Amino acid sequence: MKKRIFNYSFFLLLVFTVFNCSKKEVDEYYARPDDLEPPIYQQLVAQGNFTNLTALIEKAGYKDILGKAGYWTMMAPNDEAFTAFFQEQGISNVSEIDSVMASKIVKYAIIYNGFRTERLSDFQSNLGWEEDLAFKRRTAYYDGFQNKTINGTPMVVVNSNRNNSEGGDFYIPGDNNNKYITYFVEEFMTNQGLGSYDYNYFYPNESYTGFNVLAAETVTADIVAENGIIHEVDKVSLPLINLDQKLEESPNYSIFRDMLETNLVQYLFDQDATTTYQNFTLNSDDVFVKVYDPALIFSPNNENFIKATDNDGQSDGYTLFVPENNVLQEFIDDVLLKNYPSLDQLPKYVYEDFFNAHMVQNAVWPSKAAGYNNALEEDIRIDIDNEVVEAEVVSNGFFYGTNKVQPSNLFFSVYTSAYLDPAFTLATRLFNDGSGYREIISNIYGRYTIFLPSDEVLTHLGYSYDINRSEWVYTSPQTGNTVTGTFARTRLLRVLYNGIVPTPNDELNDLSGSGIIRSGDFDLPGEYIKWDNNQVYAAGNEVLDNRVNIIGFEDQQNGRTYYIDNILEFSEEAQGLDLQMIALETDSEYFNFYEYLRNSALYEETAGTIDGIELGTPYTFVIPNNAAIQQAVMDGVLPGDELTGTPNFTPSEQEEIDQVEHFIKYHILATRTASADGLVNGLTETLRKTEFGEKTYVNIVSTVGDLSFIDDNNRIADYIPSESNHLADRTLIHLVDNYLLYTE
Structure with a gap:
């Protein structure tokens, strides 16, 4: 059997030939194209009018960086720019600039990534390019660590590189807090509705061209380099200071900074x-x-x-x-x-x-x-x-x-009277704790009157704040009972809200007469309070028989603050007791209505509670006077003698008992408190329900000085001012000259 002889010499010659051919093709494929522009440094040299800048690039140690890879934008000042800069600095040529200054000039001229003019105005968001929303770019320059003397102690300091949000990080390692450079490009300015006014406001001695870099004009834009883009500018820009540094360097604002x-x-x-x-x-x-x-x-x-x-x-x-x-x-x-x-x-x-x-x-x-x-x-x-x-x-x-x-x-509202006075820290604490009261009374575009109790007054009346437990405390002066936390805070909130009154026409600047007005904000009604001969009072003050005296006042930009010796106390007794007190006065016009109520199953006389009425809820009592009640008897609407109009307050027939209850409930309006001030108008539900359990309504017509109530038959009951506006818990009790009737 013949053996095959392998020719190694031929094999080596073949491999050598193939390898040489492949290397040549690879080198040609990956070779730098002949028409590719040189890198930024070489491009600046080739341009011929950046000799000072290239000298500084070398001095700053950036020749290798800008002469090779990377991707940069350079706002490059030309030689004419440096001639002006030398004069400003009092030097003769570039050799007098040290490496520190060279580094500042060069690094602040370098922007990360390469941007042609049309891209400088676009914002690189996480979602991609957002056109014409950008006017700044991050540069290669940052301040870094600095040696400073703080309160007499030398230390190494670095600036925070995040906003110090509560619980967040104020310093992120690896983020050098690089400075930004601002430019004014036409596309951004137009998109934002800005123009030469905005540029010249900051640079009054410069010309707005549609492509300015700080105070500089762009001479030649979009000079392409292998590793980025060059924009030639006519001024040298040193790194801008930040807001913190501006305060540090400006003696005219030293008090603000201190x-x-x-x-x-x-x-x-x-x-x-x-x-x-x-x-x-x-x-x-x-x-x-x-x-x-x-x-x-x-x-x-x-x-x-x-x-x-x-x-x-x-x-x-x-x-x-x-x-x-x-x-x-x-x-x-x-x-x-x-x-x-x-x-x-x-x-x-x-x-x-x-x-x-x-x-x-x-x-x-x-x-x-x-x-x-x-x-x-x-x-x-x-x-x-x-x-x-x-x-x-x-x-x-x-x-x-x-x-x-x-x-x-x-600092210029009625809120300020408490806010900037250590005698009113309790009221200020409550105004500031999310109650919304601060936002109401500090609005200088509205006008308000506030009645402000001092810490001394509130403490004397049982209110305090436990700092260790971070909670409000209330101890009743009458009973000695103590409540804390939300219950105590809610009490004081209601008290202070009684003392906040919108007064668009300064209605309370003269308290020498008498009147009634609603407290609280227009959008969130409070309770009604009264004034009489320089004293003010709320429903609770009537119950306790302790009116509030004015002991001083202060006018602010949006109204007046009255300092008071007591609180505008809310009532904690049932509304029926207030009605009872009025009705049992001699010759009271409320007597007939009250007697029907007193003898009905709706009323518990000792407590004064009325079925369907809850403390803390707004109501309006529309009480027909004695004559109107007699007319209702004669009309067969209420039980009694129809010939004489004499009421029968204790009917025995179920039909008449139901008559009385429906009549009473139809004259008590739920969820709203109305007076003759024009603040409440329109259909308002009553306590009465139909036989199918549906709500019934009365129409309120209120103007300044007048108040009427209209039933579904267009019967009108006008309020009688001299006998109306009696205060009760979140309630006004009015006397009217007619009765209202709901027809099934």
Whole structure:
């Protein structure tokens, strides 16, 4: 058998030939195309008018980065820009710029990712590109760790890179808090309804071109490089300071900053930041994060935006309105310290509210300022054209220096009388604890009168707050019984609500006469209170026979605060007892109606309770006078002598007993309290039900000074003012000149 002989020489020659052919083809396939533009650094050199910039790129150590891979946008100042920059800095040429300054200029000119002009205005959201919603981009520059002396102590400090929300993280390791650069591109400006006014508001000496980078104009846009895009600009931009740094560097606003730093800033040790710093520098120092109070809507040293999405800083920023020292000092003297001896005595929440009143978690464009709200949900009350003395674009938003303090609701309303006075901490605590009362009485676009009891008054009447248990306490002065928590809070809420009165025409500025008015807000009615010869009282005051005296007053921007020596107490007795008291007076016009009620099964005389009526629920009692009751007898509507109209208060026949009960129930209106003030109108259900269990209704017609009730037969019963408006628990008792009749 013949053996096959393998020719190794031929095999090696074949492999060598194939390998060489394949390598050549691969190299050709992956070779850099001849028509590909050079990388950014080489492109800048080739352009010929960026010699100063390329020198700084080398000095900053960025030649290798910009000369190879990556994907960048560079806002590149040309040589003419540097000539002007040298003059501004008082130097002769680029050799006088050190590596630190070179790094600032170069890194702040570099934007992550490459963007042609048409993409700079688009927001890179988590959902994809959102057209014409962006005016900023994150740069390669960040401040990093800084050596500072805080309250006399040297320390290494880094800024928080998140807003310090309650319970959230204020420092995320790995996030360098990179600064943003702002540009003004036509597509964004047009889409947002902005224009040259908005640009020139910040840069009054520059020309708006439709593609400005801060104060610079774009000379040549969209110079393509292998690793990104170059936009040639005519000015050198140093890294912008942020809002925190603006305050630090501006002596005209030092009082604002001192108040902020003293009360709402902490320097907190952070292990992650310390580890990063020690690994990078090989130093052993601890690192402290500058942290703003979580009650503030944003942290002025946070370069990022909300971080709801990674790039949301492209589309929005923060705004801070800061009053100059002189106007702020005047505000401190006249408002904040009216009842406090010094700033260090003010409660912390006052500082939180004051600064939030000057903070907007949006970039407030000058031409659109009226459309923004501050962190307290108030409109901006500073005239952008006449009350702003300085406007500056900063790295994380806009700064406005003002000659006016934002006239916040909290500092110029009747609410302020309690809020900024240590004698009224109990009322203030309740106003602020989610009751909604603060929002009502602090609205400077409405007018209110409030009757304000001091801590001394409330404590004397049994109300207190247990700080250790975080709960309200009420001890009855009459019985000594104590309730805590929700029950005690609800009592005080009702008491204070009795003292809140909408007065759009300052109806209560003169209490020398007498009258009646409804407390509470228009949208959430309270109870009726009365005044008489500079005293005020509610239903409970009548029961206890202790009216409320006015011991002083203060006028605020939205009304008047009366200081009182008692509380506007609500009634805790059944409405029937109030009716009984009125009816048993000599020659009372309520007598006939009450006698029918007293002898019916609806009424329990000792307690004064009426079947179907609950304490704490609004009612209107429409009581026909004696003559109207007699007419009802003569009309056969009520039992008695039809010839003489003499009532039979104790009928024995079931049909007549039912007659009485239906009559009484039809004259008690449920769920609403009506008076002659025009506040309540329309069909209102009664206590009476049909034989099928359906509700019956009476129509209320109320105007200022007049009140009528109309039944389903269009019978009209007009109220008699001199005998009406008697107070009871959430109830008014009116006398009328006719009876009402429901027909099945």
